[in-house]
Amino acid sequence: MIEYKNVTKTYGSNIGLDDVSVSIDKGDFVFLVGPSGAGKSTFIKLLLKEIKPDSGSITFNGLDITKMSNRSVPKLRRSIGIVFQDFRLLPKKTVYENVAFAMEIIHMGPRVIRRQTPQALSLVGISSEAAKYPDELSAGEQQRVAIARAIVNNPTILIADEPTGNLDPDTAWEIMHLLEQINMRGTTIVMVTHAKDIVNKMNRRVISIKSGRITRDEKRGGYGETEDDFGRSELLLRGGPFSL
Amino acid sequence: MSYSIKQAVKQFFRNGAMSTASVFSISAILLILGFFFLLVVNVTNIAESVKKDFDTIQIYLLDSTEYALSDSMMKKLNLMPEVLDVNYLTKEQAMEDFKKLFGDKAYLLEMRQENPLPNSIVVRVTNIEGVDAVVARARSFDGVEGIKYYKEAVNRLIRFTNFIQVGALALILFLVVISVVVVSNTIKLTVVARDREIGIMKYIGATNWFIRGPFLVEGILIGLVSAVVSAFVVGFVYAKIIELFGTDLIVMLSTGFVPLRFMVGNLAVIFTALGVSIGACGSIISMRRFLDT
Ligand SMILES: Nc1ncnc2c1ncn2[C@@H]1O[C@H](COP(=O)(O)OP(=O)(O)OP(=O)(O)O)[C@@H](O)[C@H]1O
Ligand SMILES: [Mg+2]
Numbered sequence: 001m002i003e004y005k006n007v008t009k010t011y012g013s014n015i016g017l018d019d020v021s022v023s024i025d026k027g028d029f030v031f032l033v034g035p036s037g038a039g040k041s042t043f044i045k046l047l048l049k050e051i052k053p054d055s056g057s058i059t060f061n062g063l064d065i066t067k068m069s070n071r072s073v074p075k076l077r078r079s080i081g082i083v084f085q086d087f088r089l090l091p092k093k094t095v096y097e098n099v100a101f102a103m104e105i106i107h108m109g110p111r112v113i114r115r116q117t118p119q120a121l122s123l124v125g126i127s128s129e130a131a132k133y134p135d136e137l138s139a140g141e142q143q144r145v146a147i148a149r150a151i152v153n154n155p156t157i158l159i160a161d162e163p164t165g166n167l168d169p170d171t172a173w174e175i176m177h178l179l180e181q182i183n184m185r186g187t188t189i190v191m192v193t194h195a196k197d198i199v200n201k202m203n204r205r206v207i208s209i210k211s212g213r214i215t216r217d218e219k220r221g222g223y224g225e226t227e228d229d230f231g232r233s234e235l236l237l238r239g240g241p242f243s244l
Numbered sequence: 245m246s247y248s249i250k251q252a253v254k255q256f257f258r259n260g261a262m263s264t265a266s267v268f269s270i271s272a273i274l275l276i277l278g279f280f281f282l283l284v285v286n287v288t289n290i291a292e293s294v295k296k297d298f299d300t301i302q303i304y305l306l307d308s309t310e311y312a313l314s315d316s317m318m319k320k321l322n323l324m325p326e327v328l329d330v331n332y333l334t335k336e337q338a339m340e341d342f343k344k345l346f347g348d349k350a351y352l353l354e355m356r357q358e359n360p361l362p363n364s365i366v367v368r369v370t371n372i373e374g375v376d377a378v379v380a381r382a383r384s385f386d387g388v389e390g391i392k393y394y395k396e397a398v399n400r401l402i403r404f405t406n407f408i409q410v411g412a413l414a415l416i417l418f419l420v421v422i423s424v425v426v427v428s429n430t431i432k433l434t435v436v437a438r439d440r441e442i443g444i445m446k447y448i449g450a451t452n453w454f455i456r457g458p459f460l461v462e463g464i465l466i467g468l469v470s471a472v473v474s475a476f477v478v479g480f481v482y483a484k485i486i487e488l489f490g491t492d493l494i495v496m497l498s499t500g501f502v503p504l505r506f507m508v509g510n511l512a513v514i515f516t517a518l519g520v521s522i523g524a525c526g527s528i529i530s531m532r533r534f535l536d537t
Contacts, residue, residue, distance in 0.1 A: 048447070078449035088444045104247060105450045149448065 001026045001156065001188060002047065007056035009042055009212075016042035017053070018212035024190065026156065029183045031199045032192045033223055034209035040192045043209065044159055048080065049073050061156065078106050081150030081158040081187075085165035087142040089134040095145050096121070096130040102149045120152040121145075124178055140171035147178060157188040164195055172198065199223040248457030255434055255462050266430040267470045270522060273423045274474035274515050280412040281511060282482055282502075289502050291405040298394040298401075299372055301379060302333075303365040309387030314365060317385050321367055324381065326374025331366045335359050362389055372398050420522065427463055427526025435459060435530055442534055452535045459527045467523025471515035479508040 002024040009016035017039045024030055032040050045051045046058055049065055058065050065076060089098050100117045108116075121127045124144040134142055143163060150158055160179065164172035176198055183189045193199060199206060199222060206221030207214060216224060256263050305314055318330045338361040367382075369375055375395045382391050435442070445455050486501050 074446075074449045074451040074454075076449075077447065082447055088440075088447065090441055090444060102448050105445065105448060105454060 003059040005057045007053045009053045015212040029189045029204045031206045038209040039212040079155050081155035083146050083150050083160040083163045085162040087146045094131055099149045099152050102152050120148040124148045139166050160191040162192055196223040248461045251458030252461030256465050262430050266466050269426045270423045270470035271473045273419045277416050277419055278478035278511055284412045285502050287408050291401050298398045299369050301367040302392040303382045304362040304389040306387050306389045313387050326369050326377050328368040328370045333364045333366050335361045335363050423522045424525045427523055428530040431459055431527045432530040463523035463527030464520050467519030471519035475512045475515050
């Protein structure tokens with residue numbers, strides 16, 4: 001459902017992505033890992049059409065988004081749920097309103113909103129906090145609200161840029177279980193993270209980026225060490241698909 | 245739509261001080277504009293009525309000129325396309341008119357035995373531009389003593405009204421630009437304060453028009469309130485002016501002020517249109533930087 005073909009993006013002399021080709025299928029759960037400045041956020045911003053590639057093509061659900069007009073960008077973003085490290089909730093709206101707002105934006109009727117908002121809130125386990133404002137919630141609860149907002153319109157893909165970056169380990173795991181649950185409902189998940197233990201324990205597909213290039217892409221990988229393909233040796237130890 | 249209006253009204257009152265400030269500055273600009281409008285319309289109106297008095301050419305005839313000759317002159321003049329109508333004014337009629345005009349001072353003329361006023365042909369032209377042709381034609385006739393016309397005076401009047409009109413238009417344009425800047429700066433404050441919020445809205449797929457909506461309505465609201473305020477003030481002041489000087493003007497120039505109802509009606513429409521466009525342009529301009537994807 002997502003296919004990057006020879007995508008290159010530079011910022012002046014800085015390299016964002018360098019000739020990246022990769023494809024992600026529907027229902028995948030993908031970790032995007034790599035050192036700081038590797039190009040992970042660039043990868044995601046390209047998919048959201050926040051920035052445009054210098055060359056190459058990006059196909060999403062059969063559409064080449066590099067050829068898409070600026071006017072279609074809102075439509076593209078509506079089919080993608082997004083979660084950030086810093087939650088990005090609207091501070092003057094309650095939990096309920098924050099989630100309902102994502103539906104108001106796409107002109108859903110009030111009846112649909114009244115039905116689907118509580119469903120999303122209950123899915124992320126935050127129904128009891130519906131009337132509170134974001135600053136009255138813990139970080140983990142805020143991230144749950146952000147996830148509810150991201151999935152309330154039933155996007156086919158959920159993108160999370162370091163969603164556990166601001167959370168303590170226990171809360172981070174709660175969020176991971178939630179994402180896993182969402183993935184089981186058929187939603188593709190692409191998650192950028194620096195959390196080694198999470199990547200290692202989840203045992204999902206891992207794409208490593210370094211200096212704008214994909215250095216490793218494994219179906220059931222681990223976080224890997226810096227440069228060597230520790231991921232592969234770990235995979236071998238675990239007896240993955242390439243085991244001898 | 246209802247979302248935009250709700251948000252805009254909220255912002256308008258939440259930004260109380262700023263909204264009031266921009267309503268004040270836009271009202272001030274609309275007021276200046278309104279008074280110029282009053283001036284231009286009234287000057288044009290007066291000029292039109294004065295021009296009417298001056299579109300006549302009076303051809304004075306020698307006392308020796310016989311009526312048959314003057315009649316043929318009148319026929320020739322009547323054939324000219326520039327001419328509206330031609331009338332013969334006898335010296336007796338001229339005397340009557342003179343007496344009417346000068347009333348008690350007419351005795352100065354009556355003291356003389358003979359009527360010093362000549363017979364004359366009074367030509368009215370359809371358009372003030374036609375005066376030259378008619379005058380040239382009349383000069384070619386025999387039996388003419390002199391020709392009286394006001395072309396220069398009228399030209400000067402036209403130049404003066406044109407100057408006022410162009411000047412006022414330039415000033416109005418200038419003021420409109422200023423008010424757009426004023427509104428856009430006010431709204432920019434709101435936009436900057438909500439920069440993060442706008443970013444979030446864009447991430448979750450809000451269209452530019454959805455984001456712009458509330459700010460646009462806020463700008464229009466500021467414009468509308470200013471329009472109402474200034475229409476009231478201008479109307480009030482104009483009513484006072486008419487009350488104080490209305491009769492004087494009729495006496496001096498034989499035409500009154502353009503009626504209050506007509507003026508205020510038109511000004512209300514103009515102010516509303518201007519206020520709304522100023523507000524809308526201001527808010528769209530203020531958002532440009534925040535919405536380019
Ligand atoms: N707007 C920009 N202007 C100039 N250079 C940029 C810009 N955005 C990113 N870069 C550069 O592009 C490279 C990739 O950045 P990117 O944000 O994709 O890294 P990242 O993998 O997300 O890093 P992190 O883990 O720290 O978030 C870096 O060298 C960065 O300095
Ligand atoms: Mg990043």
